[in-house]
Amino acid sequence: MKKVIYLILVILVSISCDSTEPENEKRADFKLTDSGCIEASFEVSVTNINYPAKFSIYQEDSLYYSNIINTEIDTFIVENLEPKTNYAFYLSFSDDIKSEVVTFTTLDTTSHELTWQNFFIGSGIGNSFLKDVAIINENNIWAVGQISVDEEKYNAVHWNGSEWEPTEIFINNVYYPLNTIFVLDENDILVANLSVIRYKDDKVVYYGSPDNFGRIKSIWANSAEDFYIVGDDGDLRHYNGTEWKKIYTGTDVTLTDMWGDEDGDVIWVCGQEDSKPNVLIKIEDEKANLVFNDFETKNHKSLNYLSGRFYSVWMDNDENLYQLVSHTLFRLGNNFSNPKALWRDLDTKIGILKVRGTDRNDIYTIGTRGIVDHYNGKDWKTYTELAATNIKYYGLSVKNNITVAVGVYRTNGIEDRGIISLTKK
Numbered sequence: 001m002k003k004v005i006y007l008i009l010v011i012l013v014s015i016s017c018d019s020t021e022p023e024n025e026k027r028a029d030f031k032l033t034d035s036g037c038i039e040a041s042f043e044v045s046v047t048n049i050n051y052p053a054k055f056s057i058y059q060e061d062s063l064y065y066s067n068i069i070n071t072e073i074d075t076f077i078v079e080n081l082e083p084k085t086n087y088a089f090y091l092s093f094s095d096d097i098k099s100e101v102v103t104f105t106t107l108d109t110t111s112h113e114l115t116w117q118n119f120f121i122g123s124g125i126g127n128s129f130l131k132d133v134a135i136i137n138e139n140n141i142w143a144v145g146q147i148s149v150d151e152e153k154y155n156a157v158h159w160n161g162s163e164w165e166p167t168e169i170f171i172n173n174v175y176y177p178l179n180t181i182f183v184l185d186e187n188d189i190l191v192a193n194l195s196v197i198r199y200k201d202d203k204v205v206y207y208g209s210p211d212n213f214g215r216i217k218s219i220w221a222n223s224a225e226d227f228y229i230v231g232d233d234g235d236l237r238h239y240n241g242t243e244w245k246k247i248y249t250g251t252d253v254t255l256t257d258m259w260g261d262e263d264g265d266v267i268w269v270c271g272q273e274d275s276k277p278n279v280l281i282k283i284e285d286e287k288a289n290l291v292f293n294d295f296e297t298k299n300h301k302s303l304n305y306l307s308g309r310f311y312s313v314w315m316d317n318d319e320n321l322y323q324l325v326s327h328t329l330f331r332l333g334n335n336f337s338n339p340k341a342l343w344r345d346l347d348t349k350i351g352i353l354k355v356r357g358t359d360r361n362d363i364y365t366i367g368t369r370g371i372v373d374h375y376n377g378k379d380w381k382t383y384t385e386l387a388a389t390n391i392k393y394y395g396l397s398v399k400n401n402i403t404v405a406v407g408v409y410r411t412n413g414i415e416d417r418g419i420i421s422l423t424k425k
Contacts, residue, residue: 037377
C-alpha cells in the first residue's frame with residue numbers, strides 16, 4: 001500500500017513540473033493605450049521574436065496598418081480612423097503569430113457651429129484691455145486687466161448673467177491693472193500682477209508677493225494655501241499658506257503659462273523670450289524639472305518635431321500635454337514620444353497666444369488679428385467673423401459649453417477698449 005501511494009505522488013510531481021507552454025514560445029501582446037477621434041495609440045510587446053520584425057494590424061481580415069518593431073516593447077499610432085466608430089484590431093507577425101483582438105470606440109467630434117457675441121469694455125478717455133478670464137458658470141464669469149470707464153479706473157469685470165459689471169479689486173484703495181486670474185470656488189478667486197490678491201465674497205484678502213519677484217504671469221492653485229506663481233527670469237514660487245518658497249527652475253527665461261492636472265499632482269509651465277531658449281518645466285512635489293530647454297529649434301517651423309516659440313500649455317482629460325507654438329499646436333502625449341502637430345497648414349496662421357479646451361476633441365486657440373480657432377478632434381475651423389487687424393486676444397477660458405476670449409480692441413491709442421468674445425454651445 002505504501003508503494004502505491006509513493007508511486008502516485010511521484011506521478012503527480014512529474015505532471016506538475018511539466019510546463020504546458022513551450023520554453024521558447026513566440027508571443028505578441030497588443031494593448032490600446034490611448035484613442036481620440038481619428039487616431040489610436042497601441043503598445044506592442046514581443047517575446048522570443050527577433051527584432052527588428054515587421055508586424056501588421058488587421059481590422060477583421062483587412063490590413064489596416066503595418067510597421068516594424070525595433071525593441072521588445074514599443075508604441076505606435078494608427079491614424080486616419082473615423083470618429084465615433086467601433087474597431088476590432090488584432091496584431092499579426094509575418095510568421096503567423098497573432099495577438100488577442102483589441103476592441104475600442106473612437107471619440108465623436110464636437111460641433112464647429114458657434115454663434116459669437118462681442119462685448120466692448122470701457123468708455124471715455126483712457127485705454128482699456130483685458131489680459132485673462134475665468135468661467136465659474138454661465139452666470140458667473142470674471143475677466144481682469146485695465147478698465148477705464150469715464151475716467152474711473154477698474155481692474156476687473158464680472159458677468160452676472162445679464163451684464164458686465166466693472167469691479168475694483170484694490171489693495172488699500174490703490175489701483176493697478178491685473179494680469180491673471182485663478183478660480184478657487186464659486187465666490188473665491190485669486191488675481192495677480194505685482195502681488196497676489198484673494199477676492200472672496202466680495203472682500204479683498206491681501207497675500208502680497210515674494211521678495212524680488214517681478215510681474216506675475218500666471219497662477220496655478222490647489223487651494224488658497226497651496227498655489228504657484230511664475231514670472232520673469234525663470235522665477236517660480238510656491239505659497240503654502242504662511243510663507244513663500246523659491247523653487248529652482250534651471251532657467252532665466254520668462255515663464256508665461258501654467259496648467260495642472262485635476263489633482264494638482266503635476267503642473268506644467270512653459271516659457272520663451274527673445275534671444276533665449278524655449279523651456280518646458282514639470283512641477284511635482286514642489287520640485288521643478290526642466291524637461292525641455294532648446295534654442296536651436298525655436299525659429300524652426302517644422303511639423304515633424306517640437307519647434308517654434310512656446311506660448312501656452314494645456315492638458316486634456318487624459319493628461320495628454322499640448323504645447324502651443326508660433327506655427328502649430330503640438331500634442332505631446334504623456335511621455336513626449338511622437339509629438340503630433342494638429343494644425344497642418346504652414347501657409348495660414350493659427351492663434352498662438354493661448355490654448356484651452358474641455359478635452360482632446362474640443363480645443364480653442366486665440367491670438368493676434370482677432371484669430372480664434374477651434375479643433376473638434378478631426379479638423380479646424382477659424383472664426384472669420386471675429387477676425388480684425390485691431391483685435392488682439394490675450395486670455396481664454398473654456399468650461400463645459402461656454403468659451404470666452406478676452407483682449408484689446410484698438411481704436412486711436414487713447415480710447416482703446418477691452419473686448420470679450422463669448423459663445424455657448
